[in-house]
Amino acid sequence: MDLAYTKEEQEFRAEVRAFLKEKLPPDLSRKVLDGKHMTRDGMMRWHRILFEKGWIAPAWPKEYGGADWSIIQRHIYDEEAAEAGAPAVLPFGLVMCGPVIIKYGSDKQKAFFLPRILSGEHVWCQGYSEPGSGSDLASLKTKAERDGDKYRVNGQKTWTSAAKWADWIFCLVRTDPAAKKQEGISFLLIDMKTPGIRVRPIVTIDGGAEVNETFLDDVMVPVENRIGEENKGWTYAKYLLGNERTSIAQVGGSKRELKKLKAVARAEEMDRDRRFRDKVAQLEIDLMGLELSNLRMIAGLRDGRGPGAEASILKIKGSEIQQRLTELTFEALGPLALPFQREALEEGWNEEIIGPDYAPPAAPRYFNMRKTTIYGGSNEIQKNILAKAVLGL
Amino acid sequence: MRSIAGGGLREEVLDFDYTEEQRLLAESVTRFVKDRYGFAARKKFMAEPQGFAAANWAQFAALGLLALPFPEAHGGIGGGAVETMIVMENFGRGLVLEPYLATVILCGGLISLAGSDAQRQTILPAIAEGKLMLAFAQGERHSRYALDHVETGAKKDGTGFVLNGHKNVVLHGGSAGKFIVTARTAGAARDAKGVSLFLVDREAKGVSVRDYPTVDGLRAAEVTLENVRLGADALLGPLDNALPLIEHAIDRAIAALCAEAVGIMETLNAMTLEYLKTRKQFGVAIGSFQVLQHRMVDMTIAAEQAKSMAILAALSADDPDPGARRRAISAAKVQIGQSGRLVGQEAIQLHGGIGMTDEYAAGHYFKRLSTIEKTFGDTDYHLERFPAFA
Numbered sequence: 001m002d003l004a005y006t007k008e009e010q011e012f013r014a015e016v017r018a019f020l021k022e023k024l025p026p027d028l029s030r031k032v033l034d035g036k037h038m039t040r041d042g043m044m045r046w047h048r049i050l051f052e053k054g055w056i057a058p059a060w061p062k063e064y065g066g067a068d069w070s071i072i073q074r075h076i077y078d079e080e081a082a083e084a085g086a087p088a089v090l091p092f093g094l095v096m097c098g099p100v101i102i103k104y105g106s107d108k109q110k111a112f113f114l115p116r117i118l119s120g121e122h123v124w125c126q127g128y129s130e131p132g133s134g135s136d137l138a139s140l141k142t143k144a145e146r147d148g149d150k151y152r153v154n155g156q157k158t159w160t161s162a163a164k165w166a167d168w169i170f171c172l173v174r175t176d177p178a179a180k181k182q183e184g185i186s187f188l189l190i191d192m193k194t195p196g197i198r199v200r201p202i203v204t205i206d207g208g209a210e211v212n213e214t215f216l217d218d219v220m221v222p223v224e225n226r227i228g229e230e231n232k233g234w235t236y237a238k239y240l241l242g243n244e245r246t247s248i249a250q251v252g253g254s255k256r257e258l259k260k261l262k263a264v265a266r267a268e269e270m271d272r273d274r275r276f277r278d279k280v281a282q283l284e285i286d287l288m289g290l291e292l293s294n295l296r297m298i299a300g301l302r303d304g305r306g307p308g309a310e311a312s313i314l315k316i317k318g319s320e321i322q323q324r325l326t327e328l329t330f331e332a333l334g335p336l337a338l339p340f341q342r343e344a345l346e347e348g349w350n351e352e353i354i355g356p357d358y359a360p361p362a363a364p365r366y367f368n369m370r371k372t373t374i375y376g377g378s379n380e381i382q383k384n385i386l387a388k389a390v391l392g393l
Numbered sequence: 394m395r396s397i398a399g400g401g402l403r404e405e406v407l408d409f410d411y412t413e414e415q416r417l418l419a420e421s422v423t424r425f426v427k428d429r430y431g432f433a434a435r436k437k438f439m440a441e442p443q444g445f446a447a448a449n450w451a452q453f454a455a456l457g458l459l460a461l462p463f464p465e466a467h468g469g470i471g472g473g474a475v476e477t478m479i480v481m482e483n484f485g486r487g488l489v490l491e492p493y494l495a496t497v498i499l500c501g502g503l504i505s506l507a508g509s510d511a512q513r514q515t516i517l518p519a520i521a522e523g524k525l526m527l528a529f530a531q532g533e534r535h536s537r538y539a540l541d542h543v544e545t546g547a548k549k550d551g552t553g554f555v556l557n558g559h560k561n562v563v564l565h566g567g568s569a570g571k572f573i574v575t576a577r578t579a580g581a582a583r584d585a586k587g588v589s590l591f592l593v594d595r596e597a598k599g600v601s602v603r604d605y606p607t608v609d610g611l612r613a614a615e616v617t618l619e620n621v622r623l624g625a626d627a628l629l630g631p632l633d634n635a636l637p638l639i640e641h642a643i644d645r646a647i648a649a650l651c652a653e654a655v656g657i658m659e660t661l662n663a664m665t666l667e668y669l670k671t672r673k674q675f676g677v678a679i680g681s682f683q684v685l686q687h688r689m690v691d692m693t694i695a696a697e698q699a700k701s702m703a704i705l706a707a708l709s710a711d712d713p714d715p716g717a718r719r720r721a722i723s724a725a726k727v728q729i730g731q732s733g734r735l736v737g738q739e740a741i742q743l744h745g746g747i748g749m750t751d752e753y754a755a756g757h758y759f760k761r762l763s764t765i766e767k768t769f770g771d772t773d774y775h776l777e778r779f780p781a782f783a
Contacts, residue, residue, distance in 0.1 A: 205756035
């Protein structure tokens with residue numbers, strides 16, 4: 001047992017580090033490190049830089065334009081990118097829909113969609129959840145009825161991140177209302193410019209609007225935009241959700257946030273407060289455990305094992321740690337976290353900030369991160385998975 | 394239920410019933426919040442220039458709420474901390490935005506406790522009639538929650554004073570016609586002695602105010618004092634020795650906040666319970682899952698403990714023994730902070746995504762609980778202040 005990386009892996013890390021140093025635009029990393037909101041332009045600027053380098057799709061095979069990195073290389077990249085403050089790349093095309101197209105899509109779909117996902121010409125969003133179907137996703141009601149060589153789609157999707165930016169949406173729709181709930185679902189790719197699609201932003205409790213409701217009224221979708229077979233969508237959906245889980249621990253981002261928390265605490269002289277120091281120490285110890293657990297899962301993947309239900313452990317611990325980090329930052333600031341300065345998180349704001357410059361994101365981040373134990377399969381659902389799949393209860 | 398001289402807790406601990414007057418008060422505030430303070434109405438009030446509704450303030454005056462805690466000799470009704478608790482608990486249910494805490498409880502309280510006859514005679518009736526709002530300009534950049542941390546200086550100037558300094562996050566500072574300012578007349582930043590109180594007109598030369606919303610939808614302001622010249626009559630209470638009075642007024646305000654938090658927690662728990670009974674997933678109400686049942690039970694226990702401690706705080710807010718008062722108030726604030734965090738976070742979690750949205754009420758209750766924990770000392774501050782080994 002050895003925690004050291006191989007020589008090749010260490011060289012790869014040096015290469016990533018040099019690339020980030022040279023190519024990551026300082027204005028973007030500044031925004032990430034300061035907890036400000038990222039614009040579509042900012043995100044896509046970074047997307048294009050990675051695309052030109054050939055690193056935009058680390059997990060895709062070379063033949064489809066991916067980097068075909070090993071799981072260890074991907075982990076090293078994630079760590080370095082998080083620490084450097086690289087903006088998150090939108091996952092909906094690259095991590096979610098792309099791999100589904102690669103595995104289950106037709107040659108025509110591959111030829112059309114994959115290059116456009118890579119280049120950033122198409123921004124994607126996800127049409128899974130519905131108002132009545134959250135944890136119980138398979139109960140979804142959005143229906144697609146055959147009408148010649150098209151489907152007529154009617155229904156409503158919700159929590160659609162990036163819908164206002166997106167060119168395409170991948171949707172789970174019900175094509176056989178008579179079948180058992182998992183067996184009547186199909187997986188459609190829908191052009192967001194199709195008549196009948198309407199997007200309404202959902203303002204969240206932090207004042208941001210990163211999620212939306214997406215309404216579909218008589219939206220006509222060519223049958224050729226269906227992935228795989230009709231009524232087999234649940235298989236593809238589960239494959240997609242499995243991919244979502246490999247980066248679920250968010251160790252890199254949390255390490256970066258821990259550094260920030262410590263900087264804020266020092267500036268506010270909370271590093272001298274015994275009670276507060278203990279809380280930060282406890283959190284850091286939790287994060288160390290999570291990092292090792294994550295590495296163990298990654299090593300398992302490298303050796304061809306899993307990811308099994310341990311992904312659920314990483315989701316639970318990872319999200320709890322993400323929340324705790326923002327909670328302690330909010331706490332460290334004392335009353336200085338009270339002024340609501342939403343505009344200060346947006347681009348182009350150059351008025352005087354109330355209090356220290358690290359104050360404006362503290363409360364919005366604390367409020368916003370409550371979502372992490374809800375999304376991506378709520379922590380209650382993850383515990384059900386562990387109880388059944390691991391413990392056999 | 395009464396908080397009485399000699400310590401309500403010790404002598405009347407088994408009397409938790411409201412008197413007839415208290416019952417009537419509770420009824421009228423409950424009705425006001427129910428009829429006038431729906432979630433949609435609140436949103437409209439928030440959008441008004443001051444961040445709340447002038448019409449509500451006038452209604453408070455008409456209901457006698459603005460005169461409630463003041464002595465009858467000064468146009469008041471002579472209510473105590475229990476009456477304040479009744480008002481604030483109901484205000485919590487509606488997430489009331491108006492500056493009742495800042496004007497009536499805190500500043501009205503300071504004038505009652507520290508004011509000269511002349512000061513009481515002019516200011517208390519003006520508050521009671523709804524003509525004057527005040528704000529307590531106390532916190533500073535490096536004070537965190539320490540009441541003795543005062544760097545703002547008041548220098549003798551003939552018979553009067555000149556004030557210089559900056560006050561942070563002054564609750565409802567933007568709508569105040571007058572400020573009560575803590576300033577140092579002797580000693581260094583954290584000396585207990587040397588803190589004095591001054592009444593400062595918002596319009597006085599050298600006073601500048603930057604008003605803003607806070608993360609819970611209420612308002613606060615930054616207040617800068619630059620060579621503000623005051624007459625001798627601006628001094629409120631004893632020179633150099635205002636700290637004990639400030640502590641007393643803040644302890645009353647904490648008791649009031651505890652009551653507000655209880656109203657919030659009970660409302661949030663009722664909303665969450667309703668959601669558990671009506672939200673269906675996997676073909677059943679999610680409240681049928683035992684895991685969620687136990688979580689809801691934990692929230693109920695947390696709110697019950699908080700309610701008990703809020704009552705203790707009200708009964709002790711005017712305890713003549715400052716040590717006993719402090720002990721009860723800090724204990725209550727710790728319990729409120731812990732219960733509030735649990736109830737607020739769990740309410741969001743049990744609601745799922747809908748709890749994260751601005752258009753649903755739960756998140757707003759959660760945010761107010763989060764800021765109450767940060768007001769007048771957070772949980773750690775009061776754990777430290779609680780004399781466990783005294």
